[in-house]
Amino acid sequence: MVQMGAYDQEGWKKGPWTPEEDRMLVEYISQYGEGRWSSVSKCTGLKRNGKSCRLRWVNYLRPGLKKGHLTPQEEGIIIELHALWGNRWSTIARYLPGRTDNEIKNYWRTHFKKRKQENKTILTQQQQEEINQNKNFNKLTSTDENNINQETATVHPSNENHQIVPTIYQDSDLWSDFVPMDCYLWDGLWNLDDQDGCSKDENRANVGDYFQSGGYIFH
DNA sequence: AACAACACCAACCGCCGAGGG
DNA sequence: GCCCTCGGCGGTTGGTGTTGT
Numbered sequence: 001m002v003q004m005g006a007y008d009q010e011g012w013k014k015g016p017w018t019p020e021e022d023r024m025l026v027e028y029i030s031q032y033g034e035g036r037w038s039s040v041s042k043c044t045g046l047k048r049n050g051k052s053c054r055l056r057w058v059n060y061l062r063p064g065l066k067k068g069h070l071t072p073q074e075e076g077i078i079i080e081l082h083a084l085w086g087n088r089w090s091t092i093a094r095y096l097p098g099r100t101d102n103e104i105k106n107y108w109r110t111h112f113k114k115r116k117q118e119n120k121t122i123l124t125q126q127q128q129e130e131i132n133q134n135k136n137f138n139k140l141t142s143t144d145e146n147n148i149n150q151e152t153a154t155v156h157p158s159n160e161n162h163q164i165v166p167t168i169y170q171d172s173d174l175w176s177d178f179v180p181m182d183c184y185l186w187d188g189l190w191n192l193d194d195q196d197g198c199s200k201d202e203n204r205a206n207v208g209d210y211f212q213s214g215g216y217i218f219h
Numbered sequence: 220a221a222c223a224a225c226a227c228c229a230a231c232c233g234c235c236g237a238g239g240g
Numbered sequence: 241g242c243c244c245t246c247g248g249c250g251g252t253t254g255g256t257g258t259t260g261t
Binding site for chain 3: 221222223224225226227228229230231232233234235236237238239240
Binding site: 016035036037038050051054058087088089090101102105109 | 245246247248249250251252255
């Protein structure tokens with residue numbers, strides 16, 4: 001972490017933001033709107049580069065951001081969407097209103113990635129063969145130490161029906177509680193009508209169909 | 220109480236694609 | 241077509257708080 005008040009070679013301030021800097025940035029955006037980040041320093045005198053301003057706004061100052069721990073529903077969405085898309089955090093974040101890609105990324109790293117690494121060593125022979133057969137095979141294994149014994153969600157690209165096959169959730173009060181068989185919850189949790197977002201991402205365009213078509217199978 | 224290990228998360232870095240000149 | 245700038249994204253870093261010994 002850069003020391004408070006440090007400046008880089010180009011004169012941009014780095015390190016933690018002060019309340020006064022936040023206020024200046026919010027004031028600028030309320031006046032000019034989002035975007036034109038490189039103009040922030042010119043208009044406000046803020047010694048922050050455009051990237052830093054954008055990041056601060058998107059991850060911390062933007063209205064509607066949720067603070068605090070992710071809910072079990074949100075955890076579940078992250079797990080499934082990561083199984084679908086991998087580390088496409090910004091895409092995943094679009095389905096979690098109020099959560100940022102940075103937050104999701106951090107959450108994933110601290111809660112799941114380590115366990116994924118650990119579980120790599122205990123893949124079954126069949127699982128290993130599947131991986132070897134298809135380099136694009138995405139595998140996710142995670143364990144929530146509080147109440148999930150083990151979770152595994154797999155998505156195979158060769159599956160023409162785009163079926164997702166989450167395994168388990170036994171003895172869990174997370175998924176078994178929040179993901180009903182008929183997927184009625186998805187309409188509430190997911191903004192499946194986000195056509196604007198979907199139009200920019202060919203994979204995302206399938207998600208609504210994905211879950212609504214009943215291609216969701218629990219073991 | 221002191222120290223170590225771990226978890227969390229704000230912020231930075233580097234890369235890439237889009238758009239304009 | 242090339243170059244430059246800007247915005248967006250994913251990966252990484254490191255300070256701080258929490259928990260364990």
